[in-house]
Amino acid sequence: MLSPKSFDIIHDLFASSQRESVIHPDSDASKRFQGEVYEQLAELEYIYVDESALSTADECPTTAISEQVSLGDFFEGLAQLATLGVVEVTDIVEAIHREIILRPIGRFNDFNLNKWQTGITGRIYGTVRYVMLLVGKNLASVFRLYKAMINQKTVRPVSGSLKQLVNVLNGVMGDHLVNKNNPIALPMVLYDRYGQPHNGEISGRVAVLCHGLCLSHLSWQSFNNEGLGEEILRSQPETTVLYLDYNTGQRISCNGRNLSQVLQTLTDNNPNVSQIDLVGHSMGGLVARSALFYGKQEGLDWIKRVGNLVTLGSPHHGAILERIGFFVQDVIARLPFANALAKLGDLRSAGIIDLRHGSIRDADWMSLEGRSVLPQDFRHPARLPRHVNTYLVAATLMEGHYDSKATSLLGDGLVTIDSALGDHKGEHMLMVPEGRKAVFYGLGHMSLIYSKRVHKQVVAWLLDNGKSSFNGEDDALGMRIHSYPDDFDVAI
Known part of the structure; x- marks a missing residue:
């Protein structure tokens, strides 16, 4: 509106x-x-259009399960997932079988396709699907009865390794899990530094760390207790660090809306929170941007308290890997006898599809049929709030400074330098001053989470809190930050 x-x-x-x-x-x-x-x-x-009038609970579903996935939830969810997986594979095998039989004899048309379902072969495939669904339903019922019989106080959440597996499954097919009411579909939860759901009063400054695709709130923790959150606490002892955990397979815009509501609830319950800093890795940076967009659109109070936004390797203008995957799927879909295999591509989550062009608004997908997004040139811009100090981090696997197109395209292995730094032509340019951009050499996409060089830079930005630029011109005229490996002699 x-x-x-x-x-x-x-x-x-x-x-x-x-x-x-x-x-x-x-x-x-x-x-x-x-x-x-x-x-x-x-x-x-x-x-912008009033997307809140277009969004419904069906388009941006939310999970209605306990805050933490229990062992009972895990086994029930796996039983359901295995069943649906067999059914999906059966559908693909049947489609290939049907095409191989009908196409060579020129009978691959609507009449014969409809007739196939009532034939012997079609009935066999239908029986396989029916049996698998029946078995899966009975297994899920057994696990539900087990959970109902045991004392709820003794319910144990899944361990760290299983938690990582749950987050991977959510990243790969999270929207399917939600649509099927699978108990391992993750809700959006804020955790404290001890790995427990946040519950209690907080005040002052708060830093919220948002993980990327297929990761979890545990991904920020390192074995030697030198994660980014701990580094922030050491430099700012009065700051409360919270870790976001969410279903990365859902639409980025849906997660953005949910995060906006979570942060509004946080400030409502803790009116003494003076400032919120958002740090996002990969998809987490896009979710944070989406939350800022919808929070501003809806006029929510938490937006006024946001001081800084830091994104680490976030594909603001898309990720090459998803574009390649979409291209391959499109080519396979055009091939005779193989187009049924393109359905395998449809199994990947909507969150992954949104990474194709870095889509963070509902308007980029709501008007389309199926699970897709608008082409890059037609996606809707989402400008950053002017009062927020935004800092962008990119990485490249190259260890030396080579100013070439190949270096930018290589990026951190998943995201190009230009995409991570928001560089684009026209209305999609993020307009972040050069002095607030940093390129780290010799790092891959996942290394951005654990690199001490990155930690040091993020902590410095948060400590500065936007004070070093008095009028914006200092940053605009400043030089882009370049960080090189300490043990490598760089020739510039």
């Missing part, structure tokens, strides 16, 4: 120029009118 100022600008522009352009469509006034429209629209702070 447009702000009142936006309506006034557009109304005045049309009122002064439209009449002449209609009377003389080929006149200079007509051409000038079109140019002025785009110039005025570019000056508006926010241009």
Whole structure:
């Protein structure tokens, strides 16, 4: 929806120029009118449709399970998942079998496809599906009865290794888990430094760390207790560090909306929270940006308390790996006898699909049929709030400074330098000053979480808290930060 100022600008522009352009469509006034429209629209702070009116619970589903996945939930979820996996594979095998039989004899058409279902072969495949669903349903019922019989106080959450497995499954097919009401579908939860769901009063400054695809809140913890969260605590003892855990397989915009509500609840329950800093790795940075967008759109109070946003290797303009996967799937779908295999690509989560172009708004997918996103040139911009100090970190596997297109495309192995730093043409440029961008050489995508060099830079930014630039020009004219491995002689 447009702000009142936006309506006034557009109304005045049309009122002064439209009449002449209609009377003389080929006149200079007509051409000038079109140019002025785009110039005025570019000056508006926010241009967006009211996506809250379009979103429904069905489009952005939420999980309705306990805060932590228990062992009973884990085994029940695996039983259901295994059953659905067999059914999906059966569908693919049947589709290939059907095509191999019908296409060579020229009978691959709607009439024979419908007739296939009532034939002997079609009935056999149908029986396999029915039996597997029946077995899976009975197994799930056994686990549900087991959970109901034991004392709820003795329910144990899954261990660290199983927790990582649960998060991987959520990343790969998290939206499917939610749609099937699978008990291992993760809710969005804030954890404290001890690995327990946050529960208690906090005040002052809060740092929220958001993990990436297929990871968990445990991913920030290192074996020697030197994770980023602990580094922040050592430099700012009065700061409360919270770790976000969420289903990375859901739409990024859905997770963004949920995070916005979680942070609003946090500030409502803790009115003495003075500042919120968001640090996101990979997809976590996109979820944080989405939360900022929807929090501002809905006029929520928590937005006013956000001081800093730091993203580590976040694909703000998309990840090459997902684009390659989509291309391969599209090619396979066009091949005779093999297009049924393209269904395997549909099993990947909607969250992964959103990484194709870095889509963080509902409008990028809600109007489409199936599980896809708008092409890159048609996705909707999501500008950063002006009062938030934004810092962007990129990494490259190259250990030396080589200013070439190949270096940028290589990036950290998953995300290019340009995408991580928000560099883009037109309205999708994030407009972050060069002095607030950093490139780390000799690091891969996952190394960004554990690198001491990265930790040192993030801590320095959070300590500075935007004080070093008095008017914005210092950052704009500043130099991009370049960090090299300590044990490598770099030739620039």
